[in-house]
Amino acid sequence: MPIDREFKKKLFAMMLKIRLAEEKVVEVYAKEQQMRTPTHLSIGQEAVATGVCLALRDDDQVFASHRCHAAYFAKGGDINAFFSELCGRENGSNAGRGGSAHLSAPEKNIHSSPILGGMxxxxxxxxxxxxxxxTDQVAVGLAGDATxxxxxxxxSLNFAVWKKLPVLFICENNLYSTNTHLRDRQPRSTICERVSMPELKAVSFDGNDVEVVYLKTVAAIKKIRQGRGPQFIEFLTYRYREHVGPNYDYDKGYRTKQEVDEWQEKCPVENYARKLVRAGVLKKEDVQELNKKYSAYADQAYQKALRSPWPLKEGLLENVC
Amino acid sequence: MSVRELSYGDAISEATVQAMELDSEVFVMGLGVDDYKGIFGTTLAAHQKFGNARVIGTPACENAMTGIAIGAALNGKRPLLVHARNDFMFLALDQLINNASKWKYAYAGKSAVPFVTRGIIGRGWGQGPTHSQSIQSVLAHFPGIYVAMPSSPYIAKGILMEGLRSSVPVILLEHRSLYSMKEPVPVKPYMYPFGQGLIVHPGKDMTVVATSAMVKEAVKAAHILKKEGIGLEVIDPVSIQPLDEKIILTSVKKTGYLICADTSWASCGFASEVSALVAEKGFRHLKGPIKRVTLPACPAPVSRELEEAFYPDYRDIVSSIEELIGRDLKIDLEKYREVDAFKGPY
Known part of the structure; x- marks a missing residue:
């Protein structure tokens, strides 16, 4: 199935929106100290959430993990609510009660929670x-390799396969669980080899190519809606920044700068921009315009968040039960 | 209102069927809910009436099952999870505590996941270390969930029906030793609210707050002591969280004494919670120290001889009262002992 030009622009625009929102977080997180919430950035991994979520219908539901910013945006989460949540404001996505790792937009059918495997x-x-x-809705569990x-x-897998449930498991494999490489946590066999069973063939693809992610997800969703039960896709990708926080960490000894550089060569956002320009889908100026536009969005949303009201202390006990 | 005798187990069964009739979103889920025993008979009638579509037997997966209930509840279903022993709920604590109890708060009230978990507490017949714990204080520690311990057929039916229409995740801890207990139960559906305690036996001299299977031990102690001219007021809080503080404080204000008889251990337990409540808010009414009647600080043993030494009953409640009044009442407590007619397996 070919992807039409307009949809390619949409895929690119979403990745860029996520990237620039998170770059704004990087810019102000340590310097301005306004975001007092442990923040797991998706920078470098935007293609996975984008390709997956844009393959879904609005009424399909996504359940994401701690590294949930990209999925939040890709499923339709609002950028003002994003920055307000990170700044702990009442108009945040979770009214300042959830923070970065619980980003949610129930009306857009996305919830996140940071306990590994919890969702x-x-x-x-x-x-x-x-x-x-x-109904013919699909639920998506979006989580990292350690989950x-x-x-x-x-x-969960046993139950879902036994019941032939309409659920898509996405393994967003970025090689690291906090600071521990996959090879120091798992046997040499692949995750897909270990997940697969006669009833379910787990498959693995390049998670830095948004078109691949999108098309493979579309195919999986089609099977699920046909009643063929759960599907499992591993997408290989990489996070540039530290596990939690805004910094690079290749000086900390658990991975090398060379490795980070190599993955940055495979940047899902920049490479896709080049590809779309080469194909004549976008002009260079279009890319620059989009950069400006989403940078401005992020700036404005952050500034707006800082002007937004704090939650009232009187509201501390609201929504417990 | 039409009323007839019903056992604790049958009352739970009837509540399940009636809740499923009233609300088509209610379904039952758990290991063995669809087998020939049907969780001590409590899911048999529902299974017979509604079939596998609404009484879903599951693999052994307590934690996933709880998460599955959360996901289903998020989509408007009303899951009723059943664990034949509440000890297995330790495997589900991640989902109960990290997800269910936090859900409404962490998502700012924009979504909620009401569902009910039933867990059964074992006692005796060699249930041993891991099949006879009583985990209410562990669960009630966390804001965001309701925890209740029905002590009679009437309460068991009403609170299960209330739980299945509540907006909060609910945990009901039943006691296996109460399953054969019978009392008049209305035929029609009715609700017993959370956060409402019950004066099970009125008295003016001393307050006993008792939970679950300890309620009947406390009532027995009250009958014995009545003959000695001592009036015990036995209060069943029913709900561990939220707690009916008022009924406890009002009683202590009247009597000046508090004995807490719980089915679990003392350390950081429910008996300690009630003691702290009264020490904080009812201290000036106290005429003597607070007493806790709880399990000895060891796991539950298996041998009959050791079980005898392990489980507190009416005799321990009477002894604690003798300590409070400072004299031996010289009651032949042994003559009140009932023969354990249970034939097993438990």
Whole structure:
């Protein structure tokens, strides 16, 4: 299935929007100290959330992990609510109660939570509800490579495959769990080899090519809507910045600058811009304009967040029960 | 209102069926809910009536199952999870605590995940270290979930029906030793609210706050002591979280004494919580020290002889009261002992 020009622009624009919003976080996080929430940046990984979420319908549901900013935007989360949440304001996505790792937009069908594997069974439960209700919605569990080390994933996979539930498991493999490389956590076999079973063939693709991510997700979603049960896709990608926080960390010894550089050569956003310019989908000036536009969006949203009201202390106990 | 005798187990079964009739979103889920035993008979009628579509047997996956209930609840379903032993809920604490109890708060009230978890507490017949714990204080520690311990068929039916229409994740801890207990239960659906305690036995001299299976031990102690001219007021809080503070404080204000009889250990437990409540808000009414009747600080043993030594009952409540009044009442407590008619397996 070819992707039309307009949709290619859409894929690019979403990745750029995410990148520039997060670059704004990088710019102000340490310097201005306004975002008092542990922040796991998706910089370098934008293609996965973008390609996956843009392959979904609005009523499909996404359940993301701690590294959830990209998925939040790609599923339609508002940029003002994003910056306000990071700045702890009442008009934040979670009214300052959830922070960076719980970014959510229930009306856009996205929830996030940072305990590894915590959202995987929730996605399966949403899929169970879809099956019981007879809708053709799909639930997506979007999580990193370490989530698939958690016991609850095995429980969730077993249940989902047994019940043939409409759920898509996405493994966003960025090679690292905090500061530990995959080879120091898992056997030599691949994640897909270990997840696969006769009823489910797990597949792995380049997660830095947004068109690949999009097309593979579209194919998986089609199978799921046909009633063929859960699908599992691993997308290989890489985060540039430290596990949590705005800095580079190749001087800390667990990975090399050379490795980071090599992955930056494969940058999903820049490479896609070049590709679209080469193909005549966008002109160089268009790319510059889009850069300006989304930079300004991020600036304005951050400034607006700083002017937004704090939650009232009287509201501390709201929404407990 | 039409009323007839119903056992604790049958009351739970009836509540399940009636809740499913009233709300088509309610479904039952758990390991063994669809088997021939149906969780001590409590899911048999529902399974017979609604079939596998709404009574869903699951693999052994307590944590995922709880997450699955959350995801289903998020989409308007009303899951009722069942654990034949509440000890297995330790495997589900991640989802119960990290997701369910935080959900409404962390998402600023924009989404909520109401569902009910039933867990059964074992006692005796060699249930041993890992099948007879009583985990209410662990769960009630965390804001954002309701925890209740029905002590009678009437409460068991009403609170399960209330739980299945609540807007909050609810945990109901039932006691296996109460399953054969019978009392009049209305035929029609009714609700027993969370956060409302009950004066099970009125009295003017001393307050006993008792939970779950300890309620009947406290009532027994009250009957024995009545003959000695001592009036025990037995209060069943029913709900551990939220707690009916008022009913406890009002009683202590009247009696000046507090004995807490809980089904679990003392350390950081519910008996300690009630003691702290009264020490904080009812101190000036106290005429003597607070007493806690709880499990000895060891895991539950298996051997019959050791079980005898392990589980507190009415005798321990009477002894604690003798300590408070400073004299031996010289009651032949052994003559009140009931023969354990249970034949097992538990």
């Amino acid at each position: 995987v069974p929730v996605a399966v439960g949403a899929a169970l509800a879809f099956q019981l209700n007879g 698939y080390e958690e016991g609850v994933f095995a429980e």
